[in-house]
Amino acid sequence: xVKEVWDMPLPRTILVATDFSExxxxxxxxxxxxxxxLDATIHLVHSTPLPPISLPEMGMTYTASMMETMKSGAMTRxxxxxxxxxxxxxxxxxxxxxxxxxxxIDRVAEDIGADLIVMGTHGRRxxxxxxxxxxxxxxxxxxxxxxxxxxxxAETKAT
Numbered sequence: 001x002v003k004e005v006w007d008m009p010l011p012r013t014i015l016v017a018t019d020f021s022e023x024x025x026x027x028x029x030x031x032x033x034x035x036x037x038l039d040a041t042i043h044l045v046h047s048t049p050l051p052p053i054s055l056p057e058m059g060m061t062y063t064a065s066m067m068e069t070m071k072s073g074a075m076t077r078x079x080x081x082x083x084x085x086x087x088x089x090x091x092x093x094x095x096x097x098x099x100x101x102x103x104x105i106d107r108v109a110e111d112i113g114a115d116l117i118v119m120g121t122h123g124r125r126x127x128x129x130x131x132x133x134x135x136x137x138x139x140x141x142x143x144x145x146x147x148x149x150x151x152x153x154a155e156t157k158a159t
Contacts, residue, residue, distance in 0.1 A: 011115035011146075012040045017105045017139075019046070020077055023120030027150035031118040032085050041090040043112050044081060046074050047097050047104035071096055102138040110144050117147045 016031045018024040028044070035042050048070055078094035085091060092112070097104040109117055121136040140147045 009115070010038050010040075012038065013043065013113055013115045014040050015043045015045060015105070015109050015112060015114040015117045017045055017047070017101065017117065017119040017135075018078075018081070019101070019120075019135075020074075021120065021122070023122055023150070023152050025120075026153055027118050027120035028081060028085075030148075030150045032089050034118070035089045039090075040115075041092050042085070043092040043095070043108070043114065044078055045095045045097060045105065045108050046078055047099060047101035048074060049100060050098050101135045102142070105135075105139050106142050106144065114145050116145060117143055119147070119149060121149045121151055 011034075014031050014035050016028050018028060028042075031042055034040070048067075074096050075094070078096065082091045082094050095108060097108060099107075105117060105119070108114075117139060119136055119139065121134070136147075136149045140149065
C-alpha cells in the first residue's frame with residue numbers, strides 16, 4: 001500500500017551539499033527557510049574531489065600542503081555559512097569530505113540518517129551537461145532519501 005504524502009514524517013535532518021556556487025547558495029537559503037519552519041537541523045557538506053597527484057603534461061603537481069590549503073579554505077567558507085545561519089536554524093558541525101561529490105553526498109546522507117538532501121542544480125543543458133555530467137542528477141538517482149533540487153533563481157523567474 002502506498003503511503004499518502006501527508007502521512008510521511010516531515011524532514012528533521014536535512015543535508016545540504018555545497019560547491020560554493022551561486023546555485024548552491026540559493027539551495028542553502030531555501031533549506032534554511034525550510035528547516036526553520038520544520039524545526040529541522042541543517043548538515044552542511046562540501047566534497048573536495050581527489051585530484052591526480054601529478055599532471056606533468058600541465059606542469060602541475062599537487063602536494064599535501066596544497067590539499068591542506070584547499071581543505072582549509074573550504075572549511076573557512078563552510079564555517080562562515082554556519083555562523084551566518086546559526087541564529088535562524090540549528091546547524092550541525094560542517095563537514096568536508098574527500099572524494100567524488102556523488103559518492104560523498106550519498107555516504108554522508110547515510111551516515112547522518114538524512115531525511116532530505118537539498119542541493120542546487122546548475123541548469124546545464126546540451127553539450128555542457130554531457131561533458132560535465134550532473135552531480136544533482138546522479139544523487140537524485142542514488143540517494144538513500146528524497147532529494148530536493150533548487151533551480152537557479154534566474155531560471156526559475158524565466159519560467
